[in-house]
Amino acid sequence: MDWPNFDIRAAANSAGIFKQNSKKSQGETNIPKDVLENLYGKDARECPRLNDGFIPVLSKSRPFDLIELEQLLQSVGWSQRPFQRVKRALSNSLLTVGLWKHDSRFPLLIGFARCTGDGVLEATIWDVAVSPIHQGSGLGKEIMKYILESLRDLGIERVTLFADPEVVDFYRSQGWTLEPKGHKCAFWYAN
Numbered sequence: 443m444d445w446p447n448f449d450i451r452a453a454a455n456s457a458g459i460f461k462q463n464s465k466k467s468q469g470e471t472n473i474p475k476d477v478l479e480n481l482y483g484k485d486a487r488e489c490p491r492l493n494d495g496f497i498p499v500l501s502k503s504r505p506f507d508l509i510e511l512e513q514l515l516q517s518v519g520w521s522q523r524p525f526q527r528v529k530r531a532l533s534n535s536l537l538t539v540g541l542w543k544h545d546s547r548f549p550l551l552i553g554f555a556r557c558t559g560d561g562v563l564e565a566t567i568w569d570v571a572v573s574p575i576h577q578g579s580g581l582g583k584e585i586m587k588y589i590l591e592s593l594r595d596l597g598i599e600r601v602t603l604f605a606d607p608e609v610v611d612f613y614r615s616q617g618w619t620l621e622p623k624g625h626k627c628a629f630w631y632a633n
């Protein structure tokens with residue numbers, strides 16, 4: 443495990459990491475505003491339509507079906523966790539983000555991430571996942587942009603995360619820096 447961290451203020455001024463997608467900035471959307479808000483909440487964001495025609499939507503407030511969430515997390519290779527603990531972890535999180543394949547009746551969960559933190563100064567991102575069949579389409583990056591914008595809105599100044607070695611470059615390419623190993627982080631495990 444490596445421990446990248448992110449200077450959210452510097453990032454705001456660099457490389458357009460907080461830029462909204464071009465469709466949104468041009469005011470072009472596919473889903474009517476009232477439908478978007480009713481289904482996904484006020485802070486929902488439509489992502490650019492993918493090649494196979496569906497519209498991905500990011501939301502901080504649409505509730506999760508725990509079985510659907512666990513299926514998504516297992517699909518990326520993570521082991522199942524007890525539902526009651528997951529439920530409490532979600533409700534204790536600072537932010538939970540769902541990425542949905544839009545459907546006006548049955549949106550499908552295709553991505554997820556959550557953050558813990560004090561809500562003021564520091565936050566840590568966990569459980570970033572995109573369904574394997576939708577990986578490689580820019581959706582992981584959209585989730586990260588949405589999270590960092592949300593954290594910036596809260597005034598949070600430093601964001602950290604754990605990354606497995608095979609995804610370090612995913613974060614590095616988005617402006618994250620790796621802590622020098624053993625210099626600044628410490629870990630304690632219950633078992």
Ligand SMILES: CC(C)(COP(=O)(O)OP(=O)(O)OC[C@H]1O[C@@H](n2cnc3c(N)ncnc32)[C@H](O)[C@@H]1OP(=O)(O)O)[C@@H](O)C(=O)NCCC(=O)NCCS
Pocket residue numbers: 518569570571572573576577578579580581582583584604605606608609610611612615
């Ligand atoms: C890591 C993950 C969230 C990335 O999602 P994704 O939708 O496939 O990523 P994107 O398509 O947005 O990729 C964005 C960029 O990162 C690159 N990238 C994606 N996955 C990468 C990886 N594992 N290693 C290096 N670069 C990667 C892409 O090539 C793309 O580069 P580009 O902007 O130059 O085109 C996804 O692969 C996943 O869910 N993996 C399994 C769970 C996991 O390991 N999560 C991370 C926990 S620390």
